[in-house]
Amino acid sequence: MAMTPRSVFQRIALVVIGALVLVLATATFSHANHLVHADEDRFVHIDQHEHVDVHEHEERVERQFERIALVASSVKTESTIFLQESFDVRDGEMLDLNLGTDDIIIETVRGNTAEVIIEGTGRDAQEVFERREYQVFHENGRLTVRTKPNRQRGNWQRNRSYRASFTTTVRIPERFDASIDVGSGDVRLDRLAGDLNVDTGSGEVRIGSVNGGEIRIDTGSGDVEAERLDGSSVRIDTGSGEVTVGYLAGRSSIDTGSGDVVVSMDAGHDLDVSTGSGEVDITLPRNAGAELAIDSRDVDIDRDFSFDGRSTRSSTRGTLGNGGSRIEVSTGSGEVSLHAR
Secondary structure (H helix, E strand, O other), rough: OOOOOHHHHHHHHHHHHHHHHHHHHHHHHHHHHHHHHHHOOOOOOOOOOOOOOOHHHHHHHHHHHHHHHHHHHOOOOOOEEEEEEEEEOOOOOOEEEEHHHHHHEEEEEEOOEEEEEEEEEEEOHHHHHHHHHHHEEEOEEEEEEEEEEEHOHHHHHOOOOOEEEEEEEEEEEOEEEEEEEOOOOOOEEEEEEEEEEEEEEEOOOHHHHOOEEEEEEEEEOOOOEEEEEEEEEEEEEEOOOEEEEEEEEEEEEEEEEEEOOOEOOOOOEEEEEEEEEOOOEEOOOOOOOOOEEEOOOEEEEEEOOOOEEEOOOOEEEEEEOOOOOEEEEEOOOEEEEEEEE
């Protein structure tokens, strides 16, 4: 039977419409699939018509992240030295450092030359440095590093968010006293033979070795870590943060609102530890003698110690070895452990 022109046209129209529907459906599905994969990982595009193995896809994503991390690590923030001065000093002099928001590095050097270096990073470092008006001078046996108080508390900081950070490095002889007061910032000191006072509103304190008279370390928030603190008296106070001292000597007091306390010390030194929450770990010589007064519900005393005393649900009192120095520990919550070495 011969086909009329009308029937031919109808068949062609149906074929075209079917093809359009098929193309539209395929495109819609492909687009939906692309959105799903894009939501799962914005770094990798998977075409609906590609046959991709799952493991191959994961490896591809991992490689791309590695490349991104490599690029990020290669971008270094440039630091600018804004001030660098040297001074002739003598052993036994004093460093008086009072700054606002700087990281502090104290290094000890041979000889009698002190050096102060102030460097900054960030878009607004130059402007902020000028506004702070750093003052560095040496007179009457005192090396002073400070900013003008009116600049620290001025209104210029409140109207804008400044992008700038500073590190102040001071190099001094080992036999020196040091007073470090910083509003916020980390403090690092390698070694010192003299009195030390560190006060930071927030920031970590890292100390190598200090051998002197009075040692005071106070941080509102941040850990305190020291390899060796040997003084006539040692006081550490942190609002929140752990305290770790590898070797502690002298009459010592440690107070932390929250955070563990870990110390190692020789016999013959009084120790007072108070923590609102956190564990207390004290290491002593096996033959150590001390009077113990521990307020904690959980107390563990090494069996290598000779201990004579009694324990209740909330406290332990007694004598370690032959007695002598006094060790007092109070913790709101947390175990107290005495280890023998």
